[in-house]
Amino acid sequence: MAGNIAAGPLSGIRPALPLLAPAYLWLTLAIFLPLSAMAFFSFMTDLPLSGKDWSFTIRNYAAFFSSGLYVTLLWSSLRLGLEVTLWCALIGFPAAYVLAKVLKGRSREAIFLLVILPFWSNGLVRIFSWAMVLREGGILDVVLNAILPFKISVDLMYSYPAVIIGLVHSYVPYMVLTCYLTLQAIDDSLIEAARSLGASRLQVLRRLIIPLAMPGLIAGAVLIFVPVVGSFMEPRILGGRTGTFYGTVIEDQFVAVFNWPLGAALSFILLAVVLVILAAASPVLRRAT
Amino acid sequence: MTRLIATLTATTVFASILVFAAQADEVHVLNWKGYGADEPWAVEAFEKATGNKVVNDFFNSEQEMLTKLRTNPGLYDVVMINAAFNDQAMSEKLIQPIDLSKIPNAADISPDKASSPMLNHDGKAYGVPWVWGLTALAINDKSFDTPPASISVMWDEARKGRVVIRDDAVEAIQFGAIATGQNINDIKDMDAVKAKLTSLMPQIRTFWSSENDWNQMVASNQIDVGTYWSGSADRAKTQFKLPVSLVIPQEGSVAWLDAFSIPVGSKNVAGAEAFINYMIDPKFYVEWVTKVGAPVSANEKAVAALPEESFNRKVMGDPEVAKRIQFQAPITDEQREKYLALWQELKVNVK
Structure with missing residues (x-):
């Protein structure tokens, strides 16, 4: 067995090469090269293609620390990421449980389809549909007032809750899918055994199901947290005047003022902070998985 | 291969x-x-x-x-x-x-x-x-019986949460310069501009970035007044049949x-x-x-x-209007970066 493993990497890599090469070539081309170009830009005073003189500098990174502005923004983006992840877990986990353990056959397929349906529509379309629902005189407002006996005014548009709603909607399928996979792998007889030994439903959930499903929950949380911290489209469209986040400021640097070096530096600081957070959390994560 | x-x-x-x-x-x-x-x-x-x-x-x-x-x-x-x-x-x-x-x-x-x-x-x-054209104000006709004459309508307590401004540092700072009675191309008192814009922030519903944003918000009756480009206001009225009118405030406006x-x-x-x-x-x-x-x-x-x-001949050709407008002069990169830093600070502190 030991010999097998030792020989494995060497003898195994050659036949695997034709299978691996396309993916790695593609990753090198599509991710590594642009990313290293951006890393290069982030140390420049100006883009070489602007025709102006340029030199190397760390000014762009210093800009992050020179005022409290970017730190405040980064902090509010991290908070946004945590909140969205939490809501996704609260909404997604029960749904995944029902999918994996309660529903069977066709009804499961149908519900599963509904969960991944959002992936089939364009992100921008989804956000603009939320804009129609959330605004004053929008769909939610009209429907609630038609049902409820008293008059209320629902105007969530251009607010922090609107950003949360839009982001949770976009990312909850990730949580459902990752949790579904781990929940499905839990042997039903384990649950039956726990029940027959006198564990209450809550105890089964707390001591059996959640610990066993933890890898899925964590994978989902990482998949959601990382992109949400850098999100810019949802905050910009749904957030109104409260919609300025770290991601929107990076977007401004690229699109509005064409200061690519600063935008790139801000992006790498975000990347570093996210990596530090994941690294700091990794002992906890490893224990859980 | x-x-x-x-x-x-x-x-x-x-x-x-x-x-x-x-x-x-x-x-x-x-x-x-x-x-x-x-x-x-x-x-x-x-x-x-x-x-x-x-x-x-x-x-x-x-x-x-x-x-x-x-x-x-x-x-x-x-x-x-x-x-x-x-x-x-x-x-x-x-x-x-x-x-x-x-x-x-x-x-x-x-x-x-x-x-x-x-x-x-x-x-x-x-x-x-x-x-x-001008970067002036445009109003939602449904919200006003008589069009406002002064730029101060943007700060009107009754319009709170129904005011928009473009998400553009240079435009916002120059708008602040006009509101504080300064020359847009030679802003002497930047603190006054900052204070004026800070007091505008709670009024703002959202920052618009395209004509489409502005027109949609008027179409769904979400806003009363905001900064807008004269040509766009004309298009909103002519092409999209929206209740939009351009207002050139007495304090003046930015021309380009x-x-x-x-x-x-x-x-x-x-x-x-x-x-x-x-x-x-x-x-x-x-x-x-x-x-x-x-x-x-x-x-x-x-x-x-x-x-x-027609508006472009009658109002925009009016010599009285010509006296009030200030044409944008070139801006240096340093100025632009300074404006952007100020604008971002204002946007972040609003939260």
């Missing part, structure tokens, strides 16, 4: 031949999207009249426009540049002098615009004035001048001249205003061809 490379090379060569062959009579135009030069009826009429084919490309900010010129030398034949950026484009050698004798309609451009120091350097014209230039290395200068001539032609302008809505033409004959009661 060799065959793959051969195929790829063949494809590339073939594609570049295609591009080269097609370039002969093409006029490549760089402009904002939906800003006159890409109107299908106009492109069709121009192509029919001159035999040139128009290829439109677009930019989303002046910085992007300059970058596209720098990175694609020789690609564009006509570029639309805000006069405040003409100087920068010229000094970077991105645009070339224009022979106005080849553009017959240029003779009808109002003398003050044609001779603008922003477009003329060393006695040579680097830009042909096309249209000018848009001009056409010919980039250095243009492969079809004759086509470019013909296109510019067509763009400043009264016939095109009247059709643009009637069908779509547009800013004010720099061509006096074109404005005179509008109906007497």
Whole structure:
């Protein structure tokens, strides 16, 4: 067995090469090269293609620390990421449980389809549909007032809750899918055994199901947290005047003022902070998985 | 692998031949999207009249426009540049002098615009004035019985949460300068501007970035008043039939001048001249205003061809209005970065 493993990497890599090469070539081309170009830009005073003189500098990174502005923004983006992840877990986990353990056959397929349906529509379309629902005189407002006996005014548009709603909607399928996979792998007889030994439903959930499903929950949380911290489209469209986040400021640097070096530096600081957070959390994560 | 490379090379060569062959009579135009030069009826009429084919490309900010010129030398034949950026484009050698004798309609451009120091350097014209307009206020007609006269309506407590401003640092700071009675091109008291804009923030519903944002918010009756471009307000009324009116407040407003230039290395200068001539032609302008809505033409004959009661002739041509407006002058990169830092600070502190 030991010999097998030792020989494995060497003898195994050659036949695997034709299978691996396309993916790695593609990753090198599509991710590594642009990313290293951006890393290069982030140390420049100006883009070489602007025709102006340029030199190397760390000014762009210093800009992050020179005022409290970017730190405040980064902090509010991290908070946004945590909140969205939490809501996704609260909404997604029960749904995944029902999918994996309660529903069977066709009804499961149908519900599963509904969960991944959002992936089939364009992100921008989804956000603009939320804009129609959330605004004053929008769909939610009209429907609630038609049902409820008293008059209320629902105007969530251009607010922090609107950003949360839009982001949770976009990312909850990730949580459902990752949790579904781990929940499905839990042997039903384990649950039956726990029940027959006198564990209450809550105890089964707390001591059996959640610990066993933890890898899925964590994978989902990482998949959601990382992109949400850098999100810019949802905050910009749904957030109104409260919609300025770290991601929107990076977007401004690229699109509005064409200061690519600063935008790139801000992006790498975000990347570093996210990596530090994941690294700091990794002992906890490893224990859980 | 060799065959793959051969195929790829063949494809590339073939594609570049295609591009080269097609370039002969093409006029490549760089402009904002939906800003006159890409109107299908106009492109069709121009192509029919001159035999040139128009290829439109677009930019989303002046910085992007300059970058596209720098990175694609020789690609564009006509570029639309805000006069405040003409100087920068010229000094970077991105645009070339224009022979106005080849553009017959240029003779009808109002003398003050044609001779603008922003477009003329060393006695040579680097830009042909096309249209000018204002960044003023526009109101939702449903929310006002009588249009407001003063810029202070933006700070009116009764309008709280129903005010919008564009998400643009330079525009916002210059708007603040007007509200505090300062010269937009020489802001002496930046603290006053900052204080004034800080007190505006709680009023704001959202920051708009495109015409579409603004029009949708009026269509769904979510806003009362906001900063808007004069041409866009006209389009909202004419093309989209929205209850929008432009207000030029008594405190004044920011004016800008848009001009056409010919980039250095243009492969079809004759086509470019013909296109510019067509763009400043009264016939095109009247059709643009009637069908779509547009800013004010720099061509006096074109404005005179509008109906007497039309907004662009009556209000924008009013000498009283002319006294109140301030034309944007060039801004240095340092100023722009300073404005952006201030604007971002204001936006972050609002939370």
